[in-house]
Amino acid sequence: MLEFVDVEYYYDSDMPGATPALRDINLKIEDGEFVGIIGHTGSGKSTLVQHMNGLLNPTKGKYIYDGTVIDAKSGNLKELRAKVGLVFQYPEHQLFEATVLEDVCFGPKNMGLTDDECKKRAVEALDKVGVDAKYYDASPFELSGGQKRRVAIAGVLAMSPRVLVLDEPTAGLDPEGRHDLLNMLKTLNDEGMTIVLVSHSMDDVAKYARRLVVIDNAYIAFDGTPTEVFSHKSELVNMGLNVPQITGIMQSLKSNGFDVDDTLFDVDAAAESIMKCLDRK
Amino acid sequence: MELIKTKDCVYEYVKHDADGNECGKVRAVDGVSLDVEQGDFIAILGANGSGKSTFAKHLNAILVPNEGSVYVDGKLTSDPDNVWDVRQCTGMVFQNPDNQIIGQLVEEDVGFGPENLCVPTNEIWQRVEESLKAVGMYAYRKKSPAKLSGGQKQRVSIAGVLAMHPKCIVLDEPTAMLDPKGRKEVIRAARALNDVENISIILITHYMEEVIYANKVFIIDNGKVVMQGTPKEIFARVDELKQVGLEVPQVTLLAHELKSRGLNIADAVLTEAELIEELKKCSNL
Numbered sequence: 001m002l003e004f005v006d007v008e009y010y011y012d013s014d015m016p017g018a019t020p021a022l023r024d025i026n027l028k029i030e031d032g033e034f035v036g037i038i039g040h041t042g043s044g045k046s047t048l049v050q051h052m053n054g055l056l057n058p059t060k061g062k063y064i065y066d067g068t069v070i071d072a073k074s075g076n077l078k079e080l081r082a083k084v085g086l087v088f089q090y091p092e093h094q095l096f097e098a099t100v101l102e103d104v105c106f107g108p109k110n111m112g113l114t115d116d117e118c119k120k121r122a123v124e125a126l127d128k129v130g131v132d133a134k135y136y137d138a139s140p141f142e143l144s145g146g147q148k149r150r151v152a153i154a155g156v157l158a159m160s161p162r163v164l165v166l167d168e169p170t171a172g173l174d175p176e177g178r179h180d181l182l183n184m185l186k187t188l189n190d191e192g193m194t195i196v197l198v199s200h201s202m203d204d205v206a207k208y209a210r211r212l213v214v215i216d217n218a219y220i221a222f223d224g225t226p227t228e229v230f231s232h233k234s235e236l237v238n239m240g241l242n243v244p245q246i247t248g249i250m251q252s253l254k255s256n257g258f259d260v261d262d263t264l265f266d267v268d269a270a271a272e273s274i275m276k277c278l279d280r281k
Numbered sequence: 282m283e284l285i286k287t288k289d290c291v292y293e294y295v296k297h298d299a300d301g302n303e304c305g306k307v308r309a310v311d312g313v314s315l316d317v318e319q320g321d322f323i324a325i326l327g328a329n330g331s332g333k334s335t336f337a338k339h340l341n342a343i344l345v346p347n348e349g350s351v352y353v354d355g356k357l358t359s360d361p362d363n364v365w366d367v368r369q370c371t372g373m374v375f376q377n378p379d380n381q382i383i384g385q386l387v388e389e390d391v392g393f394g395p396e397n398l399c400v401p402t403n404e405i406w407q408r409v410e411e412s413l414k415a416v417g418m419y420a421y422r423k424k425s426p427a428k429l430s431g432g433q434k435q436r437v438s439i440a441g442v443l444a445m446h447p448k449c450i451v452l453d454e455p456t457a458m459l460d461p462k463g464r465k466e467v468i469r470a471a472r473a474l475n476d477v478e479n480i481s482i483i484l485i486t487h488y489m490e491e492v493i494y495a496n497k498v499f500i501i502d503n504g505k506v507v508m509q510g511t512p513k514e515i516f517a518r519v520d521e522l523k524q525v526g527l528e529v530p531q532v533t534l535l536a537h538e539l540k541s542r543g544l545n546i547a548d549a550v551l552t553e554a555e556l557i558e559e560l561k562k563c564s565n566l
Contacts (some may be wrong), residue, residue: 040462144329174327176527200460240460245490245531258564274560275539278563
């Protein structure tokens with residue numbers, strides 16, 4: 001379980017007029033959750049998730065993982081990073097080895113595992129992200145954008161984390177690549193892994209996350225199910241966000257006199273609701 | 282005359298193995314012929330690795346074709362003497378704003394292009410002012426680009442291209458890294474330049490709902506143009522789009538679903554307003 005207690009974070013705490021990048025953060029994420037984090041650029045989302053594996057430590061307050069308070073002094077960061085894997089934006093920029101397999105082995109090697117164990121884990125991870133064995137000896141730089149990103153994610157999965165945190169993993173992917181990646185996260189979550197997904201796509205978080213945390217100007221603005229959060233359309237738009245496209249359409253239909261369910265974000269469910277509404281007339 | 286004319290454009294690159302030896306060729310662009318008129322708003326769609334960005338780089342002579350030809354404003358891009366004219370005619374904006382902004386202040390960044398073109402100082406300032414006003418960023422002219430949001434940075438990048446007085450702007454996934462508000466700002470700026478200044482826009486994107494404003498859409502797959510038409514024509518072909526890894530806007534998909542459930546709805550509904558109109562007809566509201 002991840003827990004933030006009254007966390008405040010400053011990038012420039014010793015500067016006059018310093019502004020916090022995070023303020024009053026109280027957040028608990030239980031094992032097995034699938035949490036979406038949304039917020040405008042500069043809201044503090046990336047700062048928040050970089051606390052999760054100890055890349056940043058709170059200026060004030062506490063970040064606790066499984067009962068252990070995490071800070072730079074206690075020296076428990078290595079253990080934390082084996083349990084909480086962080087996938088950065090554009091993770092494919094971090095690929096560097098000569099072959100796909102070696103690249104994925106890099107993380108487990110750093111954990112001090114034997115070569116055989118590293119390879120076993122790398123093969124498992126590549127299998128999970130759907131990269132075929134025929135690519136193992138290829139240079140990661142010859143792969144397509146979607147494949148590179150999957151290899152980069154495999155590099156984190158090979159460390160067998162219990163929590164996988166991803167910062168905008170779908171940016172720049174085509175629709176098919178995006179769906180494949182999100183479905184893979186869903187499978188990992190079904191198998192028990194905690195997933196924290198930072199995204200600018202309201203449609204994606206609505207469809208995949210079971211809980212949404214909205215960050216606005218360093219604060220948590222909303223924390224609830226997608227249905228609850230997306231019922232606050234005007235507040236979200238003021239924060240530079242929006243509701244999923246389908247929810248927006250349903251809300252407009254409702255204000256135009258159609259008696260439809262305006263909390264839906266799934267195309268099929270929306271179509272059902274519209275058909276029902278028309279049948280009643 | 283067309284502003285841009287590409288004829289059977291082919292681009293191949295040589296693959297190297299780990300030891301640097303040649304090991305085959307990849308045909309990234311495979312015979313693309315495409316015309317752009319002054320004032321066109323063109324969208325190019327395609328899966329990752331389809332060759333759309335490689336093709337786009339031919340439109341301002343970052344790359345030149347191995348076979349076929351590309352003319353920009355009547356000038357052949359593969360003639361090295363034409364490169365400056367071609368690049369002044371067609372400006373490019375890329376995906377990551379942080380890789381394109383170099384100035385300490387917004388106005389300095391926008392002035393960089395015209396300065397390189399040896400425009401007189403007074404005129405540079407005039408162009409900076411006009412360009413920043415055109416994208417709604419004039420109020421930020423004295424700010425550091427580092428303090429701006431993603432959408433604002435991208436609009437500064439567009440202003441930087443605009444200050445070079447191009448006839449055409451190519452935007453290669455300009456919204457991929459932006460939040461919903463930033464995406465709206467950038468698309469609105471591109472549409473305004475097209476509407477008001479009659480600048481041709483070529484937009485490459487993975488967001489289907491950004492395509493509905495285009496007057497022509499080209500779908501590229503494996504280096505070839507596989508579909509072209511108006512957004513309405515293209516988005517009526519839901520299943521074909523799926524085959525090349527693409528999709529239709531959510532509102533179009535919803536209308537398609539309703540139609541398949543028996544509602545009498547027009548093909549390829551592209552906007553929320555259109556869908557509401559169609560449903561009103563169905564329900565006599």
